[in-house]
Amino acid sequence: MSNSKKPKLGLSLMPTDDFRQATDELFQSNKVNALEWSFDLPLNGVAVEPWCSELLNKYSEANALTGHGVNLSPLSAQFSERQEAWLAYTQQEFKSRKYVHASEHFGFSEAGPIAHGAPLAVPMNAESLHIGKEMLKRYTDATQCTVGLENLAFAFGLEDVKRQGDFIDQLITAVDGFLLLDLHNIYCQVANFGVPELELLNSYPLSKVRELHLSGGSWSASVSGSRAAVRRDTHDDGVPQEVFNLAALAPKLCPNIEFVILERLGNTMTDPESQQEFREDFETIEEILEFSYA
Amino acid sequence: MHKQSLLAQYQDALQELLSSGLTHDEILEALRTDSRFKSYDEYIKQFDPDMVAVACELMGKWAKHKEI
Numbered sequence: 185m186s187n188s189k190k191p192k193l194g195l196s197l198m199p200t201d202d203f204r205q206a207t208d209e210l211f212q213s214n215k216v217n218a219l220e221w222s223f224d225l226p227l228n229g230v231a232v233e234p235w236c237s238e239l240l241n242k243y244s245e246a247n248a249l250t251g252h253g254v255n256l257s258p259l260s261a262q263f264s265e266r267q268e269a270w271l272a273y274t275q276q277e278f279k280s281r282k283y284v285h286a287s288e289h290f291g292f293s294e295a296g297p298i299a300h301g302a303p304l305a306v307p308m309n310a311e312s313l314h315i316g317k318e319m320l321k322r323y324t325d326a327t328q329c330t331v332g333l334e335n336l337a338f339a340f341g342l343e344d345v346k347r348q349g350d351f352i353d354q355l356i357t358a359v360d361g362f363l364l365l366d367l368h369n370i371y372c373q374v375a376n377f378g379v380p381e382l383e384l385l386n387s388y389p390l391s392k393v394r395e396l397h398l399s400g401g402s403w404s405a406s407v408s409g410s411r412a413a414v415r416r417d418t419h420d421d422g423v424p425q426e427v428f429n430l431a432a433l434a435p436k437l438c439p440n441i442e443f444v445i446l447e448r449l450g451n452t453m454t455d456p457e458s459q460q461e462f463r464e465d466f467e468t469i470e471e472i473l474e475f476s477y478a
Numbered sequence: 479m480h481k482q483s484l485l486a487q488y489q490d491a492l493q494e495l496l497s498s499g500l501t502h503d504e505i506l507e508a509l510r511t512d513s514r515f516k517s518y519d520e521y522i523k524q525f526d527p528d529m530v531a532v533a534c535e536l537m538g539k540w541a542k543h544k545e546i
Contacts, residue, residue, distance in 0.1 A: 228542075261486035293541070295489035297497060301541035304492070304533060307521045311485045338532065341524035376528075404535070407502060408527040416532065 190477035191396070191441045192248055193470055194218025199225065199236045200450030206459035210466055211239070219243035220250045220445045223277045224270060227255065244281045250395065250443055251278070251286040251327065252364075257294040258319040258333070259306045266299055267319075275326040284443075285394065286327040287364040290336045290352055303336055305344040308351040317358040324359050332362035332394060337369035337401075337417035345373045349388035362394035365438065367430040368401055368417055374426075375415035381430065385437060393438035398423050398431055398469060399447040420452040423465045431469060435476040444469060488515055496537045502530040 195207060197219055210216050221240055226232055232240075243249040256270055278286070291303030306312045323331045333352050339345045352363060365388065374381045400421035403413040423446070435441065446466050453459050482490070491512060495505045509515065509522050 261483055261489050292489055295486070296491065296493035297543050298493045298537070299542045299544045302536035302539070304536075307485070307488070307518055309485075311483060315485070338529070338536070339526075340529050340533070341526050343521065343524050404532065406528050407531040410526075411528065414528050414532055 188435070188439050188441070188477070190473055191444045192217035193444050193466070193473055194220060194248070194250075194446070195466070196220045196222070196252065196397075196445050196447040197236060197239060198448070198450030199230055199232055202452070202454045202459065203448075203450050204235060206453050206462045210463060215466070215470065218248040218250065218443050218445065220252050220443075220447075222254050223251050223274065223283075224253050224255050227270065227273055240281060244283070247282065247284060249281065249283050250445070251283040253286065253288040253323075255293070255300040256288045256319070256323065257292050257300055257303070258288050258323070259290070259292040259312055259316050260294040261292070261311070261315055262295070263319075264294055266294065271322055271326045274323075278327045278329065283327065283329060285330045285332060285362065286323065287332040287334055287362075287395065288323065290333045290348065290355075291338070302338070304338060305336060305340050305348075308344075308347045313351070313354055316355045320355060320359045320361060324361075330361060330394075331359055332356060332364045334364040334366050334397065335369050335388065337366070337372040339373060339377065342377050342379075345377050345379055345384070346387065349384075353389040353392070356389070356392060361392075363389055363392045364395045364397060365390075365393045365434065366397040366399075366417075367427050367434065368397065368399045368423070370430060371424070371426050372401065372415040372417050376411065385430075385433070390438045391440060393434070393441055395443040395445065396431065396434055396438075396441055397445050397447055398427055398465075400424060400427075419447055419449040422458075422461045423468070428468055428472065431472050432476065435473075444473060484514070484517065488518060491515075493537075496530075496533050497541060497543075502527045502534060505530055505534070
């Protein structure tokens with residue numbers, strides 16, 4: 185059992201009707217103790233409707249709003265004008281609303297013809313380390329709060345899986361930052377590379393975990409035929425049992441968790457059944473936390 | 479003209495290849511035979527074809543191209 189204080193359980197806000205329908209009951213019953221916001225969504229043209237702004241302001245005032253950037257691309261080798269503009273936007277956003285902390289995804293997406301996209305793994309060498317540390321310092325300057333990195337689901341190969349924990353530790357140590365431990369991402373790597381889950385978890389700086397993410401995903405065909413299927417972090421389905429099991433394990437290993445956030449992409453739960461499934465996932469996590477921190 | 483670092487050249491080439499429409503085998507071959515990335519040989523050698531295929535899919539779904 186953990187002797188730590190029970191973390192706040194929250195949701196990743198999606199500015200979509202299905203999210204609103206699925207979560208209204210949870211918000212009304214005051215079960216949602218924290219809110220995570222991918223504050224850079226408006227940079228991609230996403231409209232923030234008044235009901236979203238009201239929630240953001242409410243959780244900000246309650247000191248329960250966390251920021252989760254998507255498009256910084258912290259390990260891109262070249263610092264771009266787009267990243268500079270992203271940081272300027274972020275600075276304004278963090279001045280206008282109070283966030284507890286700010287996170288981003290490990291990896292890079294901006295390079296060559298691509299402005300931004302899904303983060304990909306980098307060679308974990310001295311150059312990547314230097315670039316990542318510099319970018320985290322810029323992120324800290326822009327947000328004026330503690331920043332962290334989320335472990336990546338994607339890996340080009342086993343080396344990416346085995347070395348990511350230590351490399352993230354070196355990056356976040358440079359800014360006294362934190363690890364956002366995404367349990368579905370851990371599950372993806374366990375499923376895809378056959379690494380024992382405890383061995384993989386222990387390769388991360390678990391004392392620096394301030395936040396957990398839980399989500400679902402999907403399976404893709406294996407083009408090589410070397411595995412039955414490839415687990416993908418698509419955020420478009422319910423949380424699998426394996427991820428709930430990791431959530432039950434995490435409090436024993438991570439003594440400093442402050443937030444636990446359930447994620448699901450907008451427009452992936454348009455029918456009542458999947459909205460009910462989302463609420464049930466939330467309640468299952470609630471029960472796991474009750475038990476773990478009793 | 480400013481000379482790009484090896485990492486920058488590698489990231490540019492990788493994103494170019496992943497968004498090119500080439501197959502995962504062709505992408506792997508291109509990376510493995512590009513003499514610029516000789517010092518990344520060991521790293522690239524462990525690339526899993528399934529994961530390169532996933533990276534191509536991710537590119538198709540989420541990548542936003544730079545405006546020319």
